[in-house]
Amino acid sequence: DTAVSQTPKYLVTQMGNDKSIKCEQNLGHDTMYWYKQDSKKFLKIMFSYNNKELIINETVPNRFSPKSPDKAHLNLHINSLELGDSAVYFCASSHYQETQYFGPGTRLLVL
């Protein structure tokens, strides 16, 4: 009965690899988000999709590519991983302009 779920929960990988993180929500929301929380705990928006269309795209390297196959899913693909990509990535969802509900996070460690 998880509302917003992410896989994997932990991801340890080598620099230069390509990896994906998946997010699914069963709340019937039309908007989904990706946030990055770095080691200093600052949580920053990366992307937002509304009805499968990109509506927010903050200054993020183009190695990061979100994909929304349908309203309930928003995946994040990262190419050529770098040390600085190590962080916790949170997916969230909401009805447009309403309260955002966060997933449990994916802890990414790039070695």
Place this chain on the structure above:
Amino acid sequence: RKEVEQDPGPFNVPEGATVAFNCTYSNSASQSFFWYRQDCRKEPKLLMSVYSSGNEDGRFTAQLNRASQYISLLIRDSKLSDSATYLCVVRPDNAGNMLTFGGGTRLMVKP
């Protein structure tokens, strides 16, 4: 200057104490304000919205001062379970749903 600034703490208080957190934001066009709570290694969760007239939810009181661009959260009769990081969150405008998070204030309630 950060868009949303908070004292990182930690605030160490005994059970039953009253504690107040403050937050300042730089964008005077900000429309919506929230306090989120984040437990250690967990996702952020909405604690309460902050309304212009101030609002209360049980032991929690939130205040907004638009002139000073200042938000506060007061917790009365602190419980051990209140120990967490409290995130001040601002939505710059109502054209989108982009949330700007402060770095959080850590609260530790001791027996």
